[in-house]
Amino acid sequence: MVLLIIVARWLYKFIQKRKAIKLKQKLFTRNGGSVEKTKLFTSKELEKATDNYHANRVLGEGGQGVVYKGMLSEGKIIAIKKSKIVDESKFEEFINEVILLSQISHRNVVQLVGCCLETEVPLLVYEFVSNGNLFQYLHDQNEEFPFTWELRLRIAFEVSSVLTYLHSAASIPIYHRDIKSTNILLDENFRVKLSDFGTSRSIAVDQTHLTTQVKGTFGYLDPEYFWSSQFTEKSDVYSFGVVLAELLTGQKPIRSTDVEEDISLAAYFLCAMKENRLFEILDARVMKEGEKEEIMTIANLTRKCLDLNGKNRPTMREVTTELGGIRSSRCGSSMHHMNIEETNFVHGELTTYFENSLTFAR
The missing domain is CATH 3.30.200.20 (Phosphorylase Kinase; domain 1)
Known part of the structure; x- marks a missing residue:
């Protein structure tokens, strides 16, 4: 028995070592x-x-x-x-x-x-990213750390910037395929750290879409991708639109209600926009701290990102330009009309005047 145990343990270690070599x-x-x-x-x-x-x-x-x-x-x-x-x-x-x-x-x-x-x-x-993820801050809010409108704007801008980089500035274009608030981590300074690239895909420069088995998270999944199995850069844009809706409303991607079946935040948000009820569904802190004009600008941007027709959605580059313009106008900058083409991607970082002059107090 002792000999059998020794042999079994040796075999197990040998097999694991062989697996590791093959995987490497x-x-x-x-x-x-x-x-x-x-x-x-x-x-x-x-x-x-x-x-x-x-x-x-x-x-x-x-x-x-x-x-x-x-x-x-x-x-x-x-x-x-x-x-x-x-x-x-x-x-x-x-x-x-x-x-x-x-x-x-x-x-x-x-x-x-x-x-x-x-x-x-x-x-x-x-x-190690020390401050957890965006989902926790949006849906488990406490008064000890108020999740301000300014911080929401910066997070939205940083997520859009990194997606712009992945889509059009990385050496090989990359579609993330699982953008959601739990995958948006926050470091000690509440800077964005995008995570979970397990289902992400790199594509050839001349490709417009990937035909794949549908993967993603319910509530964030692009309906067009769900129907066609064709994932495009605009599918990431849709998921980002859901994150924007979360930032604006403080609501979860799937809303549970007593009087009706569970409804997606995207559908709830689009319905409110169509019926001119936006200010009825906004998060209290957004209402308190945000300027009406900039809230409406971001709400309209969110609506465009959530368009059921992917061709009508903006690119992430266009989204970043608009969010950067809003942030610059808040700081009294004249950078509102800056073209994203002027952005200089250095070592994979979005280094713009926005990042140099709009960094808000840590």
């Missing part, structure tokens, strides 16, 4: 060799960093997996994503995320620190 080879092949730049952690390192994945280290949990907070031996704080499900699709998402994040360098995208290939389910290691 697959990553290397798919990524043209650049996976070598990604740090590989051992399973023991990450177990030690998380106190064996102790419950008090859990940062967040969803249907697909758990994110843990960890500390490396040198004192660096990290976040570790561990999938609950062992299947081929999760394996492909893991590979996809490593490949894409190794190609993206942008200050508003969460940084991939490394990964672990020794475990049954590969693990992803990210920089």
Whole structure:
């Protein structure tokens, strides 16, 4: 029995090692060799960093997996994503995320620190983003930290900026495919860190859409994509429109009511706009702090993003221009008519006069 146990343990370790080698080879092949730049952690390192994945280290949990907070031996704080499900699709998402994040360098995208290939389910290691996600602040508001109109505007601008970068300024255009408030993380200065690129896709420059199995989150999913299975850059625009509606109303993407069936925030918002009831559904803080004209401008922008016909939606570049104009006018700047083409993307960052002169007090 003792001999059998020893042999079984040896076999298990041998199989896991073989899996790790095969996965590394697959990553290397798919990524043209650049996976070598990604740090590989051992399973023991990450177990030690998380106190064996102790419950008090859990940062967040969803249907697909758990994110843990960890500390490396040198004192660096990290976040570790561990999938609950062992299947081929999760394996492909893991590979996809490593490949894409190794190609993206942008200050508003969460940084991939490394990964672990020794475990049954590969693990992803990210920089730790200290202030949680946008969903928490919008839907669990408290008076200790008022989520101001100014902060909402800045977050909207930063998310649109990073999507503009992904769509039209990255070395290879990238569609995120799962824009939602839980994937918009906030750092210690409440700067945006866009996360979760597992279902994202890079496309050829001359491509206009991807025909894929429908993936996304109910409430944020582009209806046109749902009907056709064709994902375009305008599908990300629709999802961003839902986030804008959340920022304006403080409502969740799916509204539960006693008198009617659950209704999407997008449909609820569009109906209110059509019936001139916008100011009845706005978040109290937005009503208190926002200028009526700028609220209406953003509401109209939201309506355009949520248009059921993708061709009628603006591009993310146009969205960023409009949001930047609103922010500049708030600061008394003359930059309202600045063209987004004047933007200079340096090392994957949107470095504009907006970012230099409109940074609001931290």
